[in-house]
Amino acid sequence: MDNGASSYLRFLNGDKNGFVDIVKDYKDGLTLFINTIVKDIHISEEAANEVFLKLYVKKPKYKVQYSFKTWLYTIGKNTAINYLKKFKRTDYSNIEDCCYISDEKDIEMDYIKGEQNLLIHQALKALKAEYAQILYLIYFEELSNSEAAEIMDKSSKQISDLIYCAKKALKIELERRGNDGQI
Known part of the structure; x- marks a missing residue:
């Protein structure tokens, strides 16, 4: 069982630090993965936060025979697709066209x-x-x-x-x- 799985199971058993460990270990990678789908770092951060909110509030079932990261990224992919559907009607500027892309640079440079x-x-x-x-x-x-x-x-x-x-x-x-x- 990988660290994410053990942290999630600790969280499900009442240890709030297990959830903190999950966010710390997977937030940047999940955000950047979602960004490959939605192509906007700000929406990607929001979608990643929604994934963690789902874990915290709904506490979906996780089967330990599967990779935790695969399970988490699948939730992230589905959340990203929902964001694309939600924002499809709205015309947003590409992040590259904006003059304030420093947030994206900081995440990328750290990761x-x-x-x-x-x-x-x-x-x-x-x-x-x-x-x-x-x-x-x-x-x-x-x-x-x-x-x-x-x-x-x-x-x-x-x-x-x-x-x-x-x-x-x-x-x-x-x-x-x-x-x-x-x-």
Whole structure:
């Protein structure tokens, strides 16, 4: 059982520090994963907070035979999709067009180490959402293909194909940005 699962079970048994540990361990990663879906860091932060609020208030059942991170990120994906539906009618400016993007930079700089990873992370934003999601889950969150398949509701074959296409698209995007395409 990973740390998230043990923390969640501690929380369910009345230990409020278990919940604090979950938020501390998963907030940044969950927010950045949701950002690959909604493409707005502020909405991503709000959606991540909603995920944690659901855990705190509703205390959904968690089956210990599954990865806690996979379970949590699946809740995050579903929450992000609901946010997209909710905000679909409203026209928002892209975060890149705003003059106050320092909040996004702080989260990214704390979470992503090194200039190369930052360049890759920025290139991910230009990719198709599905490509950005799979690359983020596999390479930044270090999930297995089967865990990513569960989160994205895809088969193993679809995940393998998606990873291949996503890596190819990332290489093209990095080359477009002046990088030699090496990851």
